Amino acid sequence: MSTADRLVDFDEVLTRYEPVMGLETHVELGTASKMFCGCSTTFGAEPNTQTCPTCLGLPGSLPVANSAAIESTIRIGLALGCRIATWARFSRKNYFYPDIPKGFQTTQYDEPLCTAGHLDVEVDGETYRVEIERVHLEEDTGKNLHVGGSTGRIHGADHSLIDYNRAGIPLVEIVTRPIPGAGAKAPEVAKAYVTELREILVTLGVSEVRMEQGNLRCDVNTSLAPIGHLEWGTRTETKNVNSLRSVERAVRFEMRRQAAVLDAGGSITQETRHFHEDSGSTSPGRSKEEATDYRYFPEPDLVPVAPDEEWVATLQAGLPELPAARRTRLSDEWGIAPTEMAWLVNAGAVELVSETVAAGASPGDARKWWLGDLARRANDSGTELAELAVTPAQVAELIGLISAGTINDQLARQALDGVLAGEGDPAAVVEARGLAVMGESDELVSAVDAAIEGNPDVADKVRGGKVQAIGALVGAVMKTTRGKADAATVKRMLEERLVSS
C-alpha cells in the first residue's frame, strides 16, 4: 500500500467531514439484438462471432436504432418518475480505446431520453430520496482480455485479446444527482439505492440484471467536505463496482482514504479509481476527462428520437406494480409492520414468502419457516436463502403436512433435511424416511404399555394423584418412537391407563 492509502477510522471521518455520493449505473438491456445492428446479444458465445460491419465500425456501415431498447429506456425512466423527452438525440462521444472499434461511442449527451426522476430508499427505517438526474441510452464497449500478467490488468501482460461480441449491446445509464445528508449511513444508502434499482429493473423485465455477468455495473462517486462547508469536495469515481456489497465497501473505503489525505493537508485528485474485490480498497486509474475532452457532437447517421405522447402514456399505464408499492400491499395483506417487512427485504425473503403463500401456506407459517429454520440453514452454509435447494412450493407442502397433523415441527425439520439433500418433495421424503406422526397404532399402544411397565415407580406416582409426573412417561414414549409420536395423543393414552379409572 502506498502512503496515499492511509485510512482514518470510519466513525472519526464523520466527526470532521460530510460525505456526498453519486452513482452512475450501467444496465445492459435484455434485447435480442444490439443497439444499432441486428447482431445477437446472447451471453457467453465464442469471441467475435456476434459482430457485423456496423458494430465493428467499418466504413460505409450505417446504424439503425433498436426500438425495443428505446421502449425499455422509457419504461425505466417512467418507473423512476422521470420526465420523458419529446425530442431526444444520440451523440458521438469520441475516445480511442481498442474496445471501441468506431473510435467513438454512440450515446446521449445534452438531449437524453429521461430526466429529473427520483427513487426513495429505506435504511434502518429512514427514507432517503435519491434524485435521478438522467436516464440515457448508449451502446456497450467490447471486452479487453489482458493475458499473461498476474492481475488481469494491461500492466505486466504479454498480449491482449479483444472480444467485440459485447460492442453495441444497448446500455442504459442511470445517473443520480449528488446525494448529500446521509452521513454515517452513506455507504448503506448507496447499497440500498442499487438494490432497489435492481429490483425495479427485474420487475420491469428489461434486463437479466446479473451483476456477475456484468449486466449491471456501478461507478461510485464519493467526495468529502469539511462539516459546515457549503461547497462539496472534489470527487473520485470508482469504476465498475460489480456487487451490491462492493458498492457499500467502495464508499466506505473512499471516505476513509480521502479523510486521511485531507487530514494531512493534501487535496483529492479528481480521477477514476479501480475497486479491488479482495481487499475492498481502491487504487488510482486515469485522471478524469472533462466533457470537452470527448468532443461530443450530434450523431449525423441517426434521426432524433421523438417519443409520441400517446405511446408514452400507454407505456406508463402498462408499468407493472413496482417493488415499493408491492411491499406496502404485501405488508397489509400479511398483516405485518413495516419493520418486519424490512427484515424480509434484508433477508431476501419477500419473493420466497410471497410464492409460499401463493402455494397455499398461511403468511405467518411461511414467514416462520423462511426467517427461522431456513434462514439459519442458509446462514450456516454461507448462501443466500434463494440459493437453498428447496422451492417455495416445497415449503408450502411441508407446512401443509404439519397443518394436517401428518408431521410435527421436529419431524418437519428432518423432512427438510431430506428435501435439501435432494431426496424429493416433502411428502415423498416423509414416506421414504418413515417420518409421519404415529396414529393410535398397535406400535404406539405397545410403546405406551412398555413405558408404564418400565417405570413402575413413576406410574404409581401418577396413579396416586401426582399427575405432573406423567411427563416422564410421555418422554419415554417419545424416545422409543424417535419423536414420531404426537405428544398430546401419548399423554391422553397414558391418562386413560393411569388416571381416574
Ligand SMILES: [Zn+2]
Ligand atoms: Zn453488429
